Amino acid sequence: MARIVVLGAGVSGHTAALHARRKLGREHEVIVVSPNSQWNWIPSNIWVGVGKMTAKEVTFPLAPVYARQHVEFHQAKAVALYPEGDEHEPAGFVEIEYTDEARRGTTGRLTYDHLINATGPRLRFDLTPGLGPEGNSLSVCTSGHATQAAAALQDAIALMKAGKRQTLVVGMGHGACTCEGAAFEYVFNVDHTLREAGVRDLARVVYLSNEHELGDFGVGGMSFHMHGRDVTSEQWMTNLFAERGIEVLLQAHVTEVAPGVVHYEQIDGTVGSLVFDFAMLLPPFRGVGLPVYDRVGADIGDRLFAPSGFMKVDADYRVKPYEEWSAADWPSTYESPLYPNVFGVGIAFAPPHAISKPYQTPSGAPVAPAPPRTGMPSGTQGKVVAQTIIDRITSGDPTTTHAASMAKMGAACIASIGTGLRKGAAATITMSPIVPDRERFPDTGRDPHFTFGEIGLAGHWLKRLLHTLFIYKAKARPGWWLIPE
Amino acid sequence: MVRRDPTATVEGFEARRRASVFHQALRFVVLNLKILKLTRHHG
Numbered sequence: 001m002a003r004i005v006v007l008g009a010g011v012s013g014h015t016a017a018l019h020a021r022r023k024l025g026r027e028h029e030v031i032v033v034s035p036n037s038q039w040n041w042i043p044s045n046i047w048v049g050v051g052k053m054t055a056k057e058v059t060f061p062l063a064p065v066y067a068r069q070h071v072e073f074h075q076a077k078a079v080a081l082y083p084e085g086d087e088h089e090p091a092g093f094v095e096i097e098y099t100d101e102a103r104r105g106t107t108g109r110l111t112y113d114h115l116i117n118a119t120g121p122r123l124r125f126d127l128t129p130g131l132g133p134e135g136n137s138l139s140v141c142t143s144g145h146a147t148q149a150a151a152a153l154q155d156a157i158a159l160m161k162a163g164k165r166q167t168l169v170v171g172m173g174h175g176a177c178t179c180e181g182a183a184f185e186y187v188f189n190v191d192h193t194l195r196e197a198g199v200r201d202l203a204r205v206v207y208l209s210n211e212h213e214l215g216d217f218g219v220g221g222m223s224f225h226m227h228g229r230d231v232t233s234e235q236w237m238t239n240l241f242a243e244r245g246i247e248v249l250l251q252a253h254v255t256e257v258a259p260g261v262v263h264y265e266q267i268d269g270t271v272g273s274l275v276f277d278f279a280m281l282l283p284p285f286r287g288v289g290l291p292v293y294d295r296v297g298a299d300i301g302d303r304l305f306a307p308s309g310f311m312k313v314d315a316d317y318r319v320k321p322y323e324e325w326s327a328a329d330w331p332s333t334y335e336s337p338l339y340p341n342v343f344g345v346g347i348a349f350a351p352p353h354a355i356s357k358p359y360q361t362p363s364g365a366p367v368a369p370a371p372p373r374t375g376m377p378s379g380t381q382g383k384v385v386a387q388t389i390i391d392r393i394t395s396g397d398p399t400t401t402h403a404a405s406m407a408k409m410g411a412a413c414i415a416s417i418g419t420g421l422r423k424g425a426a427a428t429i430t431m432s433p434i435v436p437d438r439e440r441f442p443d444t445g446r447d448p449h450f451t452f453g454e455i456g457l458a459g460h461w462l463k464r465l466l467h468t469l470f471i472y473k474a475k476a477r478p479g480w481w482l483i484p485e
Numbered sequence: 486m487v488r489r490d491p492t493a494t495v496e497g498f499e500a501r502r503r504a505s506v507f508h509q510a511l512r513f514v515v516l517n518l519k520i521l522k523l524t525r526h527h528g
Contacts, residue, residue, distance in 0.1 A: 376524075410523045422506075428516055430523050450523050458512035462520075484524035 002028045002393045005094060005112040007078045009034035009062055010042075011375065012346030013118030015382035015485060018476055021071050023390045030070075031110060035077040035099040037061055039474055040143050043375060044467050046185045048146035049280065050153060050193045052419045055143035058467075060475060069476050075100040076108065078119070078288075083304070083339045084295040085111075092341065094290075114389045117311050117344045118382060121285035124174075128283070130257035131173040137257045137279040140186055149280050153190065156278045160199035166277040168194075169262060171208035173281030175253030175361070178370035180209055180217050183282055184237075185416045190280075191244050192418030206247045206274060208264065208281070210367050212359060214238050214248060217413070218369035220356045222431055223444040224452045233429070236453060240417070240427070249274070253365040254281060269362045285370065287311065287348060303338060311344030312337065315352040322357050327407035327437035329353065334385050340398065343385045346378035355435055376411045377434060379485030380404050407435040410450050414463040417455070426459030 002024075006017045009032050021030045038059040047053040066073040076096040083092045093111040098104060123141055125132030132139055138152055139145040156166045170187035172180065187207045194200040215221050215233030222233040241248055252264040262274045262281070287309030292301040305311055315331040329352040336342040344350070351371045358368030373381075384404040391400040410432030417425045430452055436445025444451070473483040 410526055412520045412523055428520075430520065432523060432526060450526055452519070454512070454516065456512060457509045458516055461509070461513050462516050484521065 002113040003111065004028070004030050004114045004116065004389055005110050006030070006032045006116045006118060007034075007094065008118035008120050008346070008348065009036065009039060010118060010120045010346060010378070012348075012378040012382035013116060013120075014039060014062075014474060015379045016116050016118060016345065016386040017066075017071055018069065019383050019386035019481070020390060021069050022481060023386075024393060026070065028393060029072060031072040031074065031112075032062075032066060033074045033076050033078055033094070033096055033110065034062065035075065037063065037075050037100065038143075039065075041467060041471050041474070042141075043182075043463075045140045045143055045146040046182060046189055046416060047419060048143055049138075049140040049149040049186055050189045050419075051150040052189075052193075055147050058471075059143050060471070065474075065476055074098070074108070074110070076103075078290055079107070081115075081290045081292045081304070082295075083115075083292065083342055086293070086295060086297065092339070113341060114392075115342045116382075116385055116389075117342065117348045118346050119288035119348045121347045122288050122309060123283045124286045125283040128174045128254050128257060128281075130259075131254070131281060131283060135257055136259050137173060137262070137281045139282060140182065140280060141282065152278055153193065156203075157194065157197045157199055159277070160194075160202040161197070163202070165202050165204070167204045167206065167275060169206045169208055169274055169276040169279040169281070171206075171249075171281055172210045172252075172369075173254050173257065174284040175210045175365050175367040176284045176370055177210055177282055178218050178285055178372050179282055179374065180211055180369055181372065181413055181415055183207070183209065183280075184217070186280055187246060188240075188244065188415075188417035189419065191246060192423075200245075204247065205245070206249060206276075207241065208249045208252055208254070208262070208274070210252060210369050211250055212357065212367075213250065214241060216356050216369060217429075218354075218356055218372045219431065219434060220436060220445075222429065222446065222451055222453065225448055226453065231453070233453065236427075236455075240455070244417075251359065251367055253361055253367050255365070257281065265361045265363060265365060267359045267361055267367050285347060287350070304336060304342075306350040308350065310350035311348055313344045313349045315350065317350070317352055320353070325353055327405075327433070327435050327439065330405050330407040330435050332403035332405035332408070333388065333401040334381055335388075335401065343388075345381040345385050347373055349373070349381075371406075371435075373406065375413070376485060377406055377409060380409055383485055405433075405435075407433050407437055409433060410447075414459055414466060416460065416463050419460065419464075422457070424460030424464075425455060425457055426463045427453060427455045428459040428462060429453045
């Protein structure tokens with residue numbers, strides 16, 4: 001009998017747990033530990049944030065799904081990891097602290113044969129003074145944050161209907177943020193909502209980002225062939241922003257969000273302020289990190305985790321200049337180099353470096369979009385690690401591995417730019433590989449057969465379909481495994 | 486005048502495509518197939 005413990009029930013952890021449970025017999029245990037009682041389809045939070053969906057439409061309770069699938073669920077957070085066990089316990093174990101009402105604050109211990117760290121991001125609003133819902137700006141990172149943003153947007157619309165001009169700022173709340181795609185989607189959905197309400201002419205909408213140019217999205221931008229011409233994502237996005245009348249402020253690190261004013265610094269040394277009535281600024285992500293102890297109780301956290309709190313896996317973490325970054329630096333098995341029965345997937349693994357070229361302001365603040373590893377790559381990594389563990393358990397060969405490097409896998413991003421059966425639109429973007437590989441594809445770093453972009457109503461229909469499909473899949477309804485990650 | 490710049494979006498290609506629901510339905514099928522193909526392609 002083997003026991004698999006999965007820390008986190010987001011896209012990667014939930015995917016790993018469901019695949020492991022499906023393939024392994026009941027004599028093996030699959031245990032999920034998550035501090036949240038709900039599963040959240042985060043890509044649809046942007047629709048909650050403009051009032052087009054409710055929080056209930058993008059979330060569902062995890063416990064009934066796991067009960068039906070015979071997955072043991074602990075609503076708890078991991079507080080310490082002992083990969084070598086301790087003097088009393090020979091097996092690796094994780095200490096947990098329950099977060100549900102009945103057991104809040106009580107602690108427990110779960111031993112494991114295989115551990116998957118899929119703890120996702122820690123939202124570090126605190127890295128920018130005044131940033132976040134507890135400060136002076138809004139967020140759409142959780143369904144609760146998005147609901148709050150929707151209410152604030154409705155307040156702004158009511159003021160515009162009364163004839164008062166409003167400035168709405170959407171973007172990144174720190175120079176080292178990731179998930180520029182989410183801010184892109186949100187700013188266009190805000191624009192779409194304002195047009196529907198008939199108040200767009202009274203709104204100044206500003207997109208504030210750490211990207212070096214539009215269309216970077218933290219993946220260094222894209223190039224594709226379109227209607228007989230070579231097109232860059234920068235050209236594409238520049239036109240889109242111009243046609244919607246959205247102002248753009250790039251290469252920026254937000255230094256503070258004061259009440260009604262966002263202060264920023266750009267890489268050319270410009271220091272500026274932007275007065276706002278409504279601001280949705282995403283926070284930087286860090287890893288959840290955990291105290292880690294060896295068998296005798298010595299702290300070995302710095303060996304397992306990077307200073308950012310993300311887990312070190314089979315990547316090349318040697319510090320190199322941008323010009324020497326290589327596709328081969330990226331991990332493929334997500335296995336810890338110290339403990340081969342410990343894996344880090346999704347946002348929890350430490351990327352070897354960024355994908356976009358990093359910059360900094362003259363004062364030394366980073367203006368460097370972090371690499372996105374949400375959605376499709378997260379799900380794929382969860383599935384691949386589950387396959388590795390399943391094969392190791394069933395074959396008895398501890399060296400078996402499955403691989404899925406972000407420098408080899410593709411990804412699709414369906415970025416909503418407005419909702420509606422007839423009036424909606426989305427930018428459908430695909431790329432392969434996610435991390436450019438200049439050795440295999442010297443021109444653009446990516447395979448032109450699998451890298452393309454298209455804007456239109458069909459993209460909106462696709463995004464709406466994916467919302468339904470992925471929630472169906474996450475609920476483990478019949479045939480869920482047939483839906484790709 | 487119809488703009489031929491493929492990066493022209495709202496006023497260009499998107500507007501012309503939106504004129505035909507049939508065309509959008511066709512694009513929807515094509516996009517689904519392209520993404521499905523991508524999910525089966527690993528370098």
